[in-house]
Amino acid sequence: MHAPQLLEREEDLAELERALARARAGTGQAIAVEGPGGIGKTSLLAAARAHGRDADMLVLHARGSELERAFPFGVVRQLFEPTLARTGELPFAGAAHLAKPIFDVAEGSEESSYARLHGLYWLCANLAAEQPLVVCVDDAQWADEPSLSFLGFLLRRLEDLPVALLVGTRPRAEQESDVLRALVTDPVTRVLRPTALSGDAVREWVRGAVDGQAADGFCRACHETTGGNPFLVRELLHEVVHKRLKATDAEAATVRALGPEAISTVVLQRLKRLPSSAPAMAQAIAILGEGARPTTAAQLAELDPITAEQALDALCRADVLTRDEDDRLGFVHPIVLSAIYHDLPVHVRAQGHHRAARLLADRGAAPEEVASHLALTPPREDAWAAEALRAAAARALVLGDPATAVASLQRALEEPPPPEARAAVLTELARAEAQSGRPAAVEHFRAAMELASDAQQRGQIALGLARALKFRGDSPDAIEVLRHALAEVEPGPLAEELELELVASAYISLAARPLLAEEIARIEAPDAPHTVLDRLHLMASAFETVIAAGPYERSAELARLALGPEQPTDVSAGGHVFITATTALMFSERYDEAERAYDRAVSDARRRGSSVGFANASSLRSLLHYRRGNLSEAEADATAALDLRNDVQGSQGYLACALNALVFARLERGEADQELLALAEDFFANQPTEDLPYSQAIHARGWLKARLGDAEGGLEELLACGEREQRWGVGTPQIIAWRSSAAEVCLTLGRLEEGRALAAEELRLARQIGAPRAIGVGLRVAALAEAGERRVELLAEAVEALERSEAALELARAQIDLGRALVRAGRREPARERLRAGQEGAFRCGASLLVERAHRELLATGARPRRNAAASRDELTPSERRVTQMAAEGLTNREIAQSLFVTEKTVETHLGRAFVKLGVRSRKQLADALADVA
Template sequence: MGDQRNSPSGAPEQAGLRGRTAELAAIRTALEQTRAGMGGALVISGEPGIGKSALLDGATKYADGMRVLRTAGVQPERDLGYATMYRLLRPLLGGIADLPSAQADALDRVFGRPGAGPTPDRFLIALATLTLLSDAAQAQPLLCLIDDAHWADQPSLDALSFASRRLRAEPIALFFATRLPEGRPGPLAGLPELPLTGLDAASARRLLREHTGGSLPASDEELLLRTAAGNPLALRELPASVPPGGPTGEPLPLVDRLQEAFLAQLLPLSGPARELLLLAAVDGSGWLHILRRATATHLDAPVDLDSALDELRGLLSVSSLTVEFRHPLVRSAVFHSASVDRRRAAHLALAAALEHEPAERDRRAWHLGRATDDPDETVAAELERAADRQTHRGGPAAAAAALARAAQLTPPGPDRARRLVAAATASWYGGDAARAEERLALAERIDTRTPDTATRITMLRALIELRTGDAANSLRLLRPVVRQASGQDPTTAVEVLKLFLEASYHAGDANAWGDVAEAIEGMPLLGEHPDLVLLRVIQAGVRVRTGAPAALAESDLGLIEQWTDPEGLCWGAAACWYLGDKRRYRRLYRKALERAHSVGAIGTVTWVLVHVVRDEMTTGRVHTAAGFAEDGKRHAAETGQPNLACWFDSALAVLAALAGRGEQARDLADQVLQVAVRRNLVAAAVQARQALGLVALAEGHGEQALGHLLDTPDHLLHPAFVLGNVPDAVEAAHRMGRLELVAKPVGRFVRWAEATGSPELRALAARCQALTGTEEPEPAFRRALELHPVDEQPVDRARTQLLYGEYLRRARRRGDARRLLRAALESFEQLGMDVWADRARDELRATGETPTSPTRDTLTTLTPQELRIARAAAEGATNREIATQLFVSPRTIDYHLRKIFQKTGITSRVELILLTLPRAEQR
């Protein structure tokens, strides 16, 4: 490694990296862990010239036995989707063919390789990137270095940061070098960071003297040391190029001083060399043949490329195919020192050079967009076409910048607003909420908007509110649009109504159902187009909710079951839930989840998981439901949906309460309420209060329980709230002897249960009637047990058995009570509901029976995620298939399976099947 010095930490100091002993030690430790199979990411941050690139160079010296991939973000390519990732992964592209087909197709599309198919979801692309890296690392540990990450394109950074968060069980290290963030948190936020500051005084002085030979007068040396402030690049470049104190003696920002230093090196260059240097700075691709074509035929004064390159050997690194700048600040100095007219001429020359390159149509459009500054519909239309291609190839994030530039170049009129809204929408779905807000605000200020554009503005504004802001505001924005839905085309009407219904659920606004009913009843709904079928699905659900008779035609149900679109399947499932068709509901949401996983639609996965968690909760799989809820919470955070993450936290609070973890349930519920009340997230708030009520109920505090369960405004009549809280509130009121407090909610619940015809809801209604005395208790309890599907609602069935057993014990029918209480106890133990099991044991003791010691299911030793993996493996899924479901790598699944085998004491998947079989049969 050349000149080295040993440090107390054991890491040698490399030549050219004076004063970076601690940083090199951190890098060496990270690489040692990576070689041991525990990879991760490291973000090396600091100002320009501070030594980030040098530390990446230093990392390669410690990468013994590792395969090193390296690239850098390039400022002119910042708006070209997946450009940085393509350069990094180019040596691995041969492995794409071995990926799961959906992942392989996604990478083929974003890298412009042959193939057709739907627009890949950005998270499918990210998962494919992770799998590609993981597969490559099986042969040799990987070190991936991404320099100048602040200039990398957003889609590349999104995909690589996604992979970076999933390397715990991988021999892969991703090191990013980036400038300090400027106010806007980027995709690298939250990753382990290694911030660089200036060198210490001794190291800075030593470095300065190495580069000057110690020839500077002491006063000049001190001035340079103060000016450089420990910046290594400044210590090397300033002595030869900038007089101490600057040309006028006025202080300058360090980056400006460095750019002046590089500009001084340009003064002796010939005119042709300067033209070539500007073309290279504007180009970004670095391809020599493009520069050759541009310099030979498209400039006013053709340039002899080879002669110009000879002049530029000190500023450019030249190979047989490419040219690169020695330092990014050289590129920046060249670019910003040129006049606007010269830069436009360079862009125009490069666009002309790419005219006959079919694979470079998007780059050509990008250059055309920067070659003009005046409104130009021809160029704007070319940029919009490029954005459309990028959308279909790489998703919305890749298209957002092209659409924004197209809007800037659009002559005044409605098309400018339309393109701005398209840019805002692409930014939002691409994960850049801040730019979406900026572009949407610009569109809102344009007067010449068409009605369709105005609708799109309102819908996007409402969507952003629903995901990140106030759910009630989302409803307020959408209500006027819903009232106009009957006059819209079916596709737009479906979008509006779905968004409105989702907002009504989270905001808990019962009046929303009436608005939807009024809008949808006036629509012509005949036909088999999926949008028309979905409108009929929504209509049926709304009719049930408003108490009108409703059913879906068997032909419509058959059409829904043939769908492959995960979002449509999810809405079909929701309608079946409202209609009381639980089996079809379950079948449809499972298909929706499978399809969403297969196409990597993590945003849709997150929404489907709401149904999954709710269903797993009602069917008693508390531990599994917690695993799905944790997944949903993580996905919601990754997709920029904090409000949905709040809902999953509320579900986790309920699950903790059901499992008897009272303190955890209280903590989660309190956290949820702090957010939910402020943002009008009524669904999450009601669920959090349900958790608090369940804890109080399980602990025997009926008054507290009733306070939490009835702490919901009277107008909140969403079925999910009724289903969640009324039966629990009735039990609490029964324990208190205050049944008059629940008379009105019970009436609503019973009417809804009868309207749906659902056995599960009718069973709960019968239990409520038994407890409130609105019917004879014993016949009502018996009817409830007859209606409870054995394999559908084990939690509710066991609670009914417990309550019925308590009633019989108080009636001194101890023998009859014991039979019910034993069954309840067995169910609670199998479900891992310890607090409820204790209550059943206490009741059994009160009958004179001594219950057996509690049993513990081996599966309860597993974390929720481990349990999900165990079940999937037992059902025959391969590691790759499970990895796709959880958005991790196959190696991570292997890591978790080893832990599962260790915890449970088994050694094979056959034993895993036997271990999980009893629970699997409950399905």
């Protein structure tokens, strides 16, 4: 029975047409249709197809179901599976492979939810590269949370894809999901609120379905009775046809007696008029849910194949069921499903779901599909059910959905599992809770430890408990847990893992460090690494040498030994030793070696789709780039890391390094302003102060305040940064040169003696370390506190030290300061030489303010300096430069986008601007253009 389109108003239809036209043109658009129950299963899909013209757009369709909300990525699977069944592996190219475990039970390992969403985005992008897409989701108010998270992730990147996102949902008051509400209220989403069908539309429908001469009074009664709700109109007209009512004014009263409250009864009565096998088949499909397969439904209904097929045919002809081209079954509307499902007695429904779970498990269904049925059954002390729920939880973690894992394990505990398995289930629950940031994790870890049967099991649980405690900022308790476990377990791999966790706490937690003084003091660096524990001890020895301002060559040697080719590089996947040892290399001024190691970590993170790994490694690499004087690279890495700050909750400590590099790089480029200060302030509002790298953020904000005119406020923060560093035992200026920064601010405030004392102490420590960059920085600031020939001597010594380092920016700064000092001493010729060298060095670094300062000083000597050309590589923004370099190395736009966790259109925009600035027309010319201006 044909129904009018849901989107009846011309303005709504025009909005839909514009969205589809934009998608065809390559720019995505999202439309949310908020309507009352009764929209109908295919109405939004039909509208998309009618206006999207199937011939030129690929339509992906799914529908949320109230009974399947516990099925993670259930709606996503509905969207993609029919197309993937036809296309095979091709759409999983590149970063899309991260989404493959969602569709293949045998695939994948535990990854972050970001990795799965990143993979799904690129799956969409790969499909859209072949044909513009319509992603259509009906009844989104019942969609599972992971699928809604994907829709939100896609929405934020939609503008760069030829994709139209259409979401049908109940009104906002009926939307329980915060993710769905955010999607509907997002500024880029166009919200359509179609009114009920008009009286004219209902009259046209009645005359088309019942009687071409239907009386106005009869049609009016149909409209008033249903309120214009499309589904109710259709059901009403079904009943009118069945009862053979005359469409006259006299029968209007009969129509009003068939009001909305009678629709469920109408549906059930229609079932009774069908063959005797039809109700059983409909009930089986109601239990199995949307997308059920005919063979599974027949088995659950206990019907032979021929009888089942006859029942399905009758149900489809009676407009109870739909059957799509992929042989998936569903109901014409949720109201029909609800009427049939709720007509079953509660105990029959529960029994049906338990049988469905068993049946699906036997047929090799995904564990999460099995668990979605067990969630609708009461506990029955069924060991099989408990194990099935545990399997579903493990699968949810593979999919990056710890919240669903928590729900499955809570239900498994209610079953309950056998007594001997309870400790294991509690541990699994606690780990899932820890991953989703729930405080109950600690309670459940402790409960599991009490039930653990031996020291080995308690030790394994202790690892999870300690990490959960540290996550909530309770490192002292974590240390006690680890110490107790170490005292119990026998020497071996577990003991090594416990010790690694214990010692590593000293390098990530401010509160933990003093509590671990004894353990750290006992560490002896082995001559060569043979075990994981050996590498931990080498890493710790390297960092302790750095912290104590020991010889930089010794700390570099120890850090180099700690690194190994097979070590994990991601701090979220056991890579703490690798990252910390690499950072010790950076602080030991072994920049080339550290950069290669960070490059490896960034590459690994890109391959795994790890936002945490990418953000952390990029943050630290940005700090390294700044110290080398590569300002554009420093800003590009820092920006890429900070752009992910909302996706790395719980692991954002390293982002303080990115903020530090960003602030200092922009200051050197003359781009610091109140907006940058606001970014720093916002960072402080969300940063866990327990993390040791937090000092980098304090240093950056203090220096930024001072440079923006608040010298007193800036000095206060710089001194607070120093106090914090000393509190955890850091003597070296190699981690943060807060003394030299504070000394410069003191000098601007006229506090000469205080500034001189700070500079002298930094220089003393730098000479103790022996690292040329540290010595050069210390000498330069000490010189600023002197005058006359003494200043010239110290600056000349600073230049000499920095010429032995890889610190191009600091060398340029010292050369310019030396040139200025020589000018004031009346020695113009050597001054010009130093100023020119400093200006060239600053130009290569991209330090605009230093270039300008050198230019002014050269003018003061009577020279006629040539201002550096503006049209060069250094006119590129950091992001443009990063993308251009990758393109010159042969990467495609898609490969660049996947590597940098951005969209393809963002890459296209950066490249287009870079082409204009560099004066090139093709990618083949990029390498030469970049080399010409190097």
